[in-house]
Structure formats: C-alpha cells, structure tokens
Amino acid sequence: MSGSLLLVAHGSRDPRHARTVRALTRGIRSTRPGLRVRTAFLDFDAPCVPEELERAARDGIRSVVVQPLLLTRAFHAKTDLPGVLRQAPPALAVYQAPVLGPDPLLTAALERRLYGAGLAPGERAGTGVVLAAAGSGDPEAAETLAALARHWQHTAGWYAVRPAAASGGPRTEDVVRALRAEGARRVAVAPYVLAPGRLPDRIAAGARAAGADVLAPVLGAAPELVRLVLRRYDRAARTPAPTG
Structure with a gap:
C-alpha cells in the first residue's frame, strides 16, 4: 500500500493546539520530504477530515494512511474517527493506523521534557512522577x-509513577500531594498530552497549586513523536488490505 499520510488531531478552541499540530506536520515533512503529509481536525479547527479526504481524491491520490494524533484508544479513535472515514470517496483506499500510545518513543519524549524542565537524570530514584493525561x-x-x-x-527506576487526569480521573494536584506524603523527595509532573489547551492548562495549574518541583511542557512537536508517526506510517503502508 502506498499513498499519503493524513494526520488527524482532535482540535481545540485554543489556537495553540492547531499551531502545535502544524509544527509537528512540518517536522514530519522535513524528515520525509517525498511524503505527502496533510493535517485535519475532528472538531473546532479546519480543515475537517472529509474535506481532506476529498482533496486527496481530487489530487489523484489512491490511498491514504490516517494517523490519529491520539495517545490512547478512546471514543475518538474507536467511534468518532472510523465514522468519519466511512465518508471517504469510494475510489480512495483509507487505512486507519493505531493510536500513538503506548510506545517507548513517547516515554523517551516524556523523559527528555522532564530533564529539559530541570530534573537531573541522577534524581530518578527519589522522584515521583505524575503521568498526567487529559482524561x-x-x-x-x-x-x-x-x-x-x-x-x-x-x-x-523512578520512585513511583502515578496516573492523573485533567478530567474524569485522579486530579494532578491530588496525586502530587499523595506522592509527597508517601515520601518522594521530588515530584515531577509529565503531561501525557500532545498540544496545549484547556485541559493541559488544568494539569499545569494543578501541578503549581500542589507545589510540584518540576512541570514538563506538553509533548508538542518532539522529534521522538516525528519518528513514531513515520514508523506507524511505514508499518501501515506495508499492510496489504487497507480498511476504510
């Protein structure tokens, strides 16, 4: 299977979200210059997914690998996106690649973000990490x-790693305080989110309110994420029977 790559992000009313997704798109294009890479959004931002699929068909593209810019399999990956992809033009073969997570490249990106935010590699054993997702x-x-x-x-080798969520799960601030009470010498918050927005801001506010020692930025257009997307594309491009 060969064709083009369509990155599909959730979308947000916050303009930082789309800017971050487009920065990731540019990183992928510059890493793989011969690959047609486009971006679409499920909500709030333009272009929408059906619009980009129609554009691909008009451009003579025969097949598209759709990579959800999602970190876990939830409603958007299981229901929302497949429903949209069923609207693709009949002449266009569409393959929905798996969500990005979990993957060692993502944890490598999380660690690099933590170190960039001020955590020293030698502090692992005494550091409790809050793995904070949107929820x-x-x-x-x-x-x-x-x-x-x-x-x-x-x-x-962390002291502990505990999940938290900006919505529908243990709050970041509560998990920070719990790790501190358990004896962690330092507490670091690693946002397991792709781009800035309302929920990532809630993660950051909770980290600050609870006095976390380190707050990493979102994953953004991390080079590890660029490599992961291209790895998923290459795997999908070798799949003999795409689904649409």
Missing part, C-alpha cells in the same frame, strides 16, 4: 494509562 471516560484508556505508569516506573 477519558473510556475504561480501556484509563487502564492503558495506568499500565503505562506501572511499566515506566519498573523500567526507568
């Missing part, structure tokens, strides 16, 4: 986040 009511998404927290703690 979801989907049980699978919540369990995926909890499993990622356990795995990251086990493999990286």
Whole structure:
C-alpha cells in the first residue's frame, strides 16, 4: 500500500493546539520530504477530515494512511474517527493506523521534557512522577494509562509513577500531594498530552497549586513523536488490505 499520510488531531478552541499540530506536520515533512503529509481536525479547527479526504481524491491520490494524533484508544479513535472515514470517496483506499500510545518513543519524549524542565537524570530514584493525561471516560484508556505508569516506573527506576487526569480521573494536584506524603523527595509532573489547551492548562495549574518541583511542557512537536508517526506510517503502508 502506498499513498499519503493524513494526520488527524482532535482540535481545540485554543489556537495553540492547531499551531502545535502544524509544527509537528512540518517536522514530519522535513524528515520525509517525498511524503505527502496533510493535517485535519475532528472538531473546532479546519480543515475537517472529509474535506481532506476529498482533496486527496481530487489530487489523484489512491490511498491514504490516517494517523490519529491520539495517545490512547478512546471514543475518538474507536467511534468518532472510523465514522468519519466511512465518508471517504469510494475510489480512495483509507487505512486507519493505531493510536500513538503506548510506545517507548513517547516515554523517551516524556523523559527528555522532564530533564529539559530541570530534573537531573541522577534524581530518578527519589522522584515521583505524575503521568498526567487529559482524561477519558473510556475504561480501556484509563487502564492503558495506568499500565503505562506501572511499566515506566519498573523500567526507568523512578520512585513511583502515578496516573492523573485533567478530567474524569485522579486530579494532578491530588496525586502530587499523595506522592509527597508517601515520601518522594521530588515530584515531577509529565503531561501525557500532545498540544496545549484547556485541559493541559488544568494539569499545569494543578501541578503549581500542589507545589510540584518540576512541570514538563506538553509533548508538542518532539522529534521522538516525528519518528513514531513515520514508523506507524511505514508499518501501515506495508499492510496489504487497507480498511476504510
């Protein structure tokens, strides 16, 4: 299977979200100059997904790999996006790639963000990390986040890694305080979110309110994310039977 790559983000009323997604798109284009890379949004921002699929068909593209810029499998990946993709032009073969997480490249990006925010690599053993996601009511998404927290703690040697959510889960500030009460010498908050917006701002506010020692920025257009998207594209492009 060959064709083009369509990145699909959630979208936000906050303009920082779209700017960050487009910065990621530019990073992918510059890394893979021969690849047609476009961006669409499920809500709030333009262009929408059907518009970009129609554009691909008009441009003579025969197949598209759609990469959700989502970190967990929840409503948008399971229901919302597949429903939109069913509206694709009949002549266009569409393959929905898996969501981005979990993946070692994402935890590598999270760690680099923490170190860039002031955490020293030698401080791992005494540092409790709050893995703070936007949040979801989907049980699978919540369990995926909890499993990622356990795995990251086990493999990286942190004092502890605990999940939190800006919506529908343990609040960032409560998890920061709990880690401090348990004996963590330092507490660092790692936002497990792609781009700035209302919910990431809530994560940051909770971290500051609870006195976290380190607050990392969002993942953004991290080079690890560029590599991960291209790896997912290459895997999807080798799939012999796309689904639409």
